[in-house]
Amino acid sequence: MTDLTTALRTVLDGRWASVKDEARAELDVARFGPPDRELGTEAYRARVAEQVHLLARTGHPARGFSIEVGGSGDLGGSVTAFEMLGHADLSLMVKAGVHWGLFGGAVANLGTARHHATYLPGIIDASLPGCFAMTETGHGSDVQALGTTATYDPQTDEIVVHTPDLRSRKDYIGGAARDGRMAAVFAQLVSGGRFHGVHCVLVPIRDEAGNAMPGVTIGDCGAKAGLPGVDNGRLSFHQVRVPRANLLNRYGDLDGQGRYSSPIDNPTRRFFTMLGTLVRGRISVAGGAGAATRTALTLAVTYAGHRRQFAPPGAAQEVLLLDYRTHQRRLLPAVATTYALQLAQNELVGLMHDVQSSGEAADEHGQRELEARAAGVKAVATGHATATIQACREACGGAGYLAVNRLPALKADSDVFTTFEGDNTVLLQLVAKGLLTDYRTTFGDLDTLGTVRFGARQLAGAVIERTAARGLVQRLVATAPGRDSEKGPGDRGWQLALFEDRERHLLETLALRLRKAGRSEPDAFAVFNDAQDHVVTLARAHVERLVLEAFVAAIASCEDQAAASLLGSVCDLYALSTIESAKGWYLEHGRITPARSKQVTAAVNDLCAALRPHAQDLVDAFGIPRAWLGTELLEEPA
């Protein structure tokens, strides 16, 4: 690596750089890379299951659990290590994420001391392979409406877990089809004929010999678009009895008479508090999406740097793909956005670490902010991954279609990231709802559709709140040139002001619109639904602003001048290509003039050309070990 790429990598690696370096050294492709795809599903699953055991021995997974329960208590490091697995094999990343992150996370965060003592040692060393059985065939996004029941039977002091119908079958459950021995089953808790809402119960699903437990029917989801190493399956329960102690009882408990108690009275708030503790899954998926995106871009940019096609008239040599403007446009703004998202991800991981490491005393505001940020970054990062990996595949032509060149697996494996750990469209609505949070007291319950008829107060100011770069951003915005200024689109304050202004306007007009419609339209669903595209646009604008601010903060903290200068251009490209893609909105709302809009397009072209000589440096700085990139795309054929 050159000094420049090392300096860039330092910025990209962020606070958990040492974990990333460990992963680069330890996760050798021979042990942790994907097998030959011709191996078949069953062999692939077996290999990944073995890799999970190998991984347990590296000590990375133990980071995700606190020292008191046998872990090493480095939450940020844990999520970072998982992110790095995304460079090795996404099947392994997801399989590990399901076992340690979701199953282990449920036991750690929803359980209490007795569960920790009984189960966490076997979870940490992977001797008790687990599943996270939340999603059902009929319910994925609306988890509050799950159909599985967990009914307390005071006669035997047991909980009876039951699947009433096909829609309530647990579906897509990672680990269910082959390896899982125990499942964290989310179900409607019932005692004495009363429903207490969704809670989580530990249910053994296989015995030591691997046979399904009595009353448990296990199905196999079969072949999927990708993630062939993950054994997704289906679980149905026929009156399956487990001891009362199997209820993960941190947020809701039953006594021996079936009396229910909870530290949180409001059932909806309780439910979302429980879900909120599981936020690391979303952050990990965003991280994995970033890893897959960086791998794809490294392959496509490297290929475009040696692949030639068409000689200009009279020229002896053909032109490199990366010298074509359309090719630069396909790849370089995506590189810039990938930088921006990596820096936002780093900030998010830091926020998670700080909020969740503070233990029980985590302030509610911090937790809410964390959840909203995780939802937003997850949605935007996974959407970016899908679009970018697709673009990379196409940019490599027929070569990009061959499995040996990895792009097909990157695309297929990451494709479901836009769906699992929260469908992106649903998550963006959550983000927007978070922005309307100050109005919440007038919304009533936190349900998705009832958020209308709220008060009159303008809240735009409240939105633009703390990010790491707030002070710096305020100074830059304060000196931003006006609408008709001579200053070009390269002014950072102007870019920031434009992002902020868009978010503020979208929020203000959304609030007004919902309030106005709420007055005349009695159907709350219709009101919210009419505005749904506005809601999603607001959420995107919000995340784009946060991501830009993370970029600005990272540049400010970069001590290497050459790297900081290059990062400045990359940040310009992120900001201006984002503005360009929303130029219809900016023009419609008189935020930019037509002349300025054309300047933005010209500036994006100029930035692509200016960054082109640094393109290889920019992807090298992702720091993906060469061995992990072993494909035919890296080298020019002789």
Add this chain to the structure above:
Amino acid sequence: MTDLTTALRTVLDGRWASVKDEARAELDVARFGPPDRELGTEAYRARVAEQVHLLARTGHPARGFSIEVGGSGDLGGSVTAFEMLGHADLSLMVKAGVHWGLFGGAVANLGTARHHATYLPGIIDASLPGCFAMTETGHGSDVQALGTTATYDPQTDEIVVHTPDLRSRKDYIGGAARDGRMAAVFAQLVSGGRFHGVHCVLVPIRDEAGNAMPGVTIGDCGAKAGLPGVDNGRLSFHQVRVPRANLLNRYGDLDGQGRYSSPIDNPTRRFFTMLGTLVRGRISVAGGAGAATRTALTLAVTYAGHRRQFAPPGAAQEVLLLDYRTHQRRLLPAVATTYALQLAQNELVGLMHDVQSSGEAADEHGQRELEARAAGVKAVATGHATATIQACREACGGAGYLAVNRLPALKADSDVFTTFEGDNTVLLQLVAKGLLTDYRTTFGDLDTLGTVRFGARQLAGAVIERTAARGLVQRLVATAPGRDSEKGPGDRGWQLALFEDRERHLLETLALRLRKAGRSEPDAFAVFNDAQDHVVTLARAHVERLVLEAFVAAIASCEDQAAASLLGSVCDLYALSTIESAKGWYLEHGRITPARSKQVTAAVNDLCAALRPHAQDLVDAFGIPRAWLGTELLEEPA
């Protein structure tokens, strides 16, 4: 089917409706559908090879060959039948397309009577499985620069086919890895030390027993993102000798002394004439992309019509996905564009049939127009397929990720359509170059990059030329309301005028820009490259306009009033969602006011809501037999 869906289907089916109906009846899924994906690559390939033989017996493939050579001479019917295969299994469609369309097409169109008599019977009945060996590892888009040589040896009256280096290896060749017995090899023809440009030579690659012929090295491309039933491979030739008679000599011949002759003097014109005869491949890919898109939309719309999630406050029942505005926005504009593209495809197939059925006397203008249209529709239809199938996968959530629900295969199989038969970015540049055709005499050769320094004449008028609906379109445009008229975005003349105006302006400014830059900038490549994004935007705008006009023509010819009225709304949605996605351009260029721009967005939302009750009818009208759609997505789980 209801009367309405039948009437819609009649419009969509177009001129070759009877061929589509035959295919619906004959291509039963048991025989022609995909096998279980767990079958493994080799078994899949074997099954598809067998299906090719079954297909030969249906008589559909014979349509593609003229009666004189043993076919049934229905070119339009041939392409239509291939399009319908896209509903069954895209592996089979591509495998069949390679054998009959590309290999058979090369022999029929580039060969002469002796080749027809010797080879076409075995091609038509599939007893001589063939490959189309054009693309090389180092050259895909720039086929004129292929490295394989075909050198005449007057001593033996043979042609020596040779692969000089790895970059000149034939790559991605369908049929090469397993089944192909003969390849149509594109190579630089050399005789007496002189290069005559790229020609096609028939080279046996396997003997009857399936062993590689002496001097032929056959490789396997291995697993791909999709199309597992197609045996793509690599071919290298080491001084492989074939008789001189194996040169397909319609456009370039050698006599026994190695003297070269051709009916076309200009080598570049000769080359593009040869390529031009193969235009059916592109048209077939556009058709197959349409079939895959329609299947995906039928699945996603049907699913969204029974899948529920989230109950509004106080409501007993959850909301259907298709009642959510964001969900309507994901699927319904895509349905409208799919309608539009089907109608444009029908027009294209008709044009191809008429131009190519006229035999040798085909006028050059008609042929040029056909090639440009095929390139443009192929690029736009395959890009639309990639985006839409992705959206459908996501719209079906986790269920969309399961192989049993077909969306993964539709996505993976069709993904390469944006690349093969011409990379879309390259094709769009071809389209734009076609639009600058009146300036061509000043361009010099037809090479891709030398299109600068052309004359001064404005040519915009020349672009807006014949489509089926020209008279009608002119009348509608003439009565279009002005920029600030009270008439809403629903006015068809206004929509048409906006599409036309955009195309004209993009072309005028591109011509001016290239001319101006050409004066001051001596580097022709730099000039063209700087404008490359403008070039591609122009091409898209041109195709969008053609597609809209095809839609307008189809509505005008629809005799069923209810269907015509519904098609009018679908056409509005196509037109307005297209305008909406380019609203930045329209605003930037003062073509619409900000207020009008917002009206367009509102109109798209309103149209989605208005079409929502007809969504199932609209996809049912695609006429895909229920058996071909057998997935878990069609029925609500009990």
